[in-house]
Amino acid sequence: MGGMHSSMEGNRGFGVALRGAFRRVASVREAALIAFILFLSLVLGVTTPNFVSVQNFIATFTGLALDAVISAGMAVVMVSGGIDLSVGSVFACSSIVVAKLINLGLPPLAAVALGMLTALAWGAINGLLITRVGLNSLISTLGTMGMARGVVYVVTSGRILSNLPDTFEKIGQSAFLGVPSVIWLAGVVIALGDILLRRSRVMRQFFYLGGNEKAARLSGLNIDGLKMGAYILIALLSGLAGIFETSRFGSAMAPMGTGKELTAISACVIGGASMSGGEGSVVGAFLGLILLALVRDGLILNDVSVYWQGLIQAAILVAAVSFDVLTRRRGSTTA
Numbered sequence: 001m002g003g004m005h006s007s008m009e010g011n012r013g014f015g016v017a018l019r020g021a022f023r024r025v026a027s028v029r030e031a032a033l034i035a036f037i038l039f040l041s042l043v044l045g046v047t048t049p050n051f052v053s054v055q056n057f058i059a060t061f062t063g064l065a066l067d068a069v070i071s072a073g074m075a076v077v078m079v080s081g082g083i084d085l086s087v088g089s090v091f092a093c094s095s096i097v098v099a100k101l102i103n104l105g106l107p108p109l110a111a112v113a114l115g116m117l118t119a120l121a122w123g124a125i126n127g128l129l130i131t132r133v134g135l136n137s138l139i140s141t142l143g144t145m146g147m148a149r150g151v152v153y154v155v156t157s158g159r160i161l162s163n164l165p166d167t168f169e170k171i172g173q174s175a176f177l178g179v180p181s182v183i184w185l186a187g188v189v190i191a192l193g194d195i196l197l198r199r200s201r202v203m204r205q206f207f208y209l210g211g212n213e214k215a216a217r218l219s220g221l222n223i224d225g226l227k228m229g230a231y232i233l234i235a236l237l238s239g240l241a242g243i244f245e246t247s248r249f250g251s252a253m254a255p256m257g258t259g260k261e262l263t264a265i266s267a268c269v270i271g272g273a274s275m276s277g278g279e280g281s282v283v284g285a286f287l288g289l290i291l292l293a294l295v296r297d298g299l300i301l302n303d304v305s306v307y308w309q310g311l312i313q314a315a316i317l318v319a320a321v322s323f324d325v326l327t328r329r330r331g332s333t334t335a
Contacts, residue, residue, distance in 0.1 A: 029272035033287040040294050048301045056297070058180070064293045065186035066241040067263050071285040072193040073234030074264040074273075079197070080230045081210035081277025082137035086126060087238040087264060089148035091257035094119045094239035096152050099161035099252035108168040112243055119239025120232060122148055127228035141231075145261070152254045162251040172248030182244055189237065194282035206230065210277025259310070266292060266317040275321060292316065 045052040070087050077084050098115035102108055122144055129140035174181045196203045208216040209226050217223050238260070246252040269275065270291055271284025295316070296309055 030281065030284050030287060033271065033284070033291065037287065037290055037294065040291070040298075044294065044298050044301070048298065051297070051301055058183075060293050060297055061183050061186075062180050064289050065180070065182040066245055067260065067267070068186040068286050068289055069189045069237050069241040069244075070234070070260055071264045071267045071289055072189050072282045073237035075193070075268050075271070075280050075282045075285040076197060076203070076206055077137075077230045077234050078265075078268050078273040078275070079210050079277060079280045080206040080226060081213060082130070082227065082230060083141065083265065083275075084126065084137065084231065084234050085141040085261045086122065086145040086148060087234060088257035088260035089145045089152070090119050090122045090235050090238040091242035091245075091260055092152045092252075092254065093122065093148040093242075095242035095246040095252040095256060096155050096161065096254070098243050099164060099246055100155055102164055102168060103161060108165060111168075115243050116236060116239050119235045119242075122239075123232035123235025124228070126231040126235065130231070131224040131227050149254075156252075156254045158254055160251050160253045164246070164250050169247055169250045172244045172246070173250075182248060185240075185244060190282055190286050197282055207278055210274075210279075212278070262313065262317065263289070263292065266313055266320065269317060269320040275325070288320075 041051075050056060070091070074084060074087065094115040097118045098108075098111045101111035101114060106114075126137075126141055126144055129135045129143070130137055133140075135143075172182060176184060197206070198204075205216070205221050205226055208219065208221060209223060213223065238257075242257060245256065264285075267288035268280055268285040270288030271281065271286070272288075273280030273285065292313060295312060298304075299308060299312070300306070
């Protein structure tokens with residue numbers, strides 16, 4: 001009994017220490033990001049005449065809103081110690097399913113429900129490959145990325161699906177108080193996701209899982225259930241984002257969603273998520289996404305070729321991951 005009691009106390013102490021460390025790191029990283037975003041905004045405001053305007057800000061946040069929805073899910077997955085490369089393909093697959101079913105005469109509401117069910121299925125496949133088959137998250141989601149994208153091309157034969165009804169298009173094209181619906185969607189997902197990840201007893205278990213899976217298992221956590229939940233959650237958010245994009249533009253095409261995984265991972269890492277798991281936040285991911293959007297806007301407004309955007313975003317990701325690795329290595333050597 002004494003040994004069991006000491007083990008429980010040790011696990012409880014581990015959890016408290018992990019939460020405290022997360023709060024300290026997250027608060028410092030998020031504060032630094034906010035300061036840098038404000039500084040960059042000031043620079044762009046001075047050097048770029050059209051940057052400081054309501055229209056530009058709305059356009060910027062409209063453009064990143066659906067990426068923010070996906071990044072919220074990616075933050076949860078990365079906190080749990082995993083990664084998901086299939087989000088862009090799930091984004092496209094759900095969109096294509098909805099558009100195709102509507103074109104075949106199915107009511108929009110039923111088509112949306114089946115599109116979300118499609119996303120859930122891909123998330124469940126990822127979860128099962130990781131928990132039951134034993135594949136690591138990189139390999140399993142790389143495989144489903146190709147599979148889902150293959151389904152998209154088979155269904156569309158490379159053609160654009162359009163002629164969608166106005167009742168469906170209004171979902172993504174509507175606005176409330178002058179703010180587009182996609183921004184409201186992102187705001188709800190970010191606020192709810194951050195509160196739950198920081199304060200919900202269930203969601204906090206993802207930090208224990210990512211911080212030390214062995215200790216989390218010994219503490220009695222449902223490891224497989226948590227992993228399944230994380231991948232189903234991000235798949236549902238990716239599918240929801242894809243359906244909103246299809247509604248917003250009134251069409252769906254096979255290449256849509258390409259590169260979403262790079263954007264989401266970059267945003268999370270810049271926002272403080274560790275590639276090793278156990279660290280990160282939804283707000284941090286959103287701040288990372290804003291930083292990426294500011295860099296992109298700065299390039300566009302200063303007439304820099306759009307082809308540089310992918311290169312610069314990849315370079316920012318490499319720099320952020322390198323910073324994370326070097327920081328953790330320095331911390332381990334000084335401990």
